Amino acid sequence: MKRVRFSVHRTVGEARLLEGLLAGSGLSVEVRGESLAPLGGEIPSTETWVELWLPEEEVGRGKELLEELEADQEAASRTVECPKCGEENPGNFELCWSCGLELPSELKARPRLRAVP
Ligand SMILES: [Zn+2]
Numbered sequence: 001m002k003r004v005r006f007s008v009h010r011t012v013g014e015a016r017l018l019e020g021l022l023a024g025s026g027l028s029v030e031v032r033g034e035s036l037a038p039l040g041g042e043i044p045s046t047e048t049w050v051e052l053w054l055p056e057e058e059v060g061r062g063k064e065l066l067e068e069l070e071a072d073q074e075a076a077s078r079t080v081e082c083p084k085c086g087e088e089n090p091g092n093f094e095l096c097w098s099c100g101l102e103l104p105s106e107l108k109a110r111p112r113l114r115a116v117p
Helices: 010-026 057-075
Strands: 003-009 030-032 051-057 079-081 086-091
Touching: 003 010, 003 057, 010 030, 010 051, 010 057, 051 057
Parallel strands: none
Antiparallel strands: 003 051, 030 051, 079 086
C-alpha cells in the first residue's frame, strides 16, 4: 500500500487530535516522527515536527475531515449572539448556554465531528 505524507504538525497533541479524527473515521493513518519528541504530557516545544501519513486512496477523505475539523475550530473561535436573550455563545454551540434556545447556525447543515478523546 503506497502511503503519502498527509500533514505536518508542530506538536504531538495537534497531530494526535487529527490522527484520532482520521482513525475514528476508519482511515489507516500512520504517525511518523513522534519518537523524536519527548514522551508524555503536553509538549511545549515548537521544534518538534510530527507527520501524518495516509494511504494514497484515503487522502481525499482525509482532506474532507481536515476541512471539517478546521471549520469546527473556526466556528468555535466565533461567537453567536442568542436572538432571544442576547447572550453570546461560542460559534460551535447548538443551544444557547443561557436560555437553551436553539441557535441559528450554518454548521448544522454539515455532519458533526465525533468527539476525539
Ligand atoms: Zn439565549
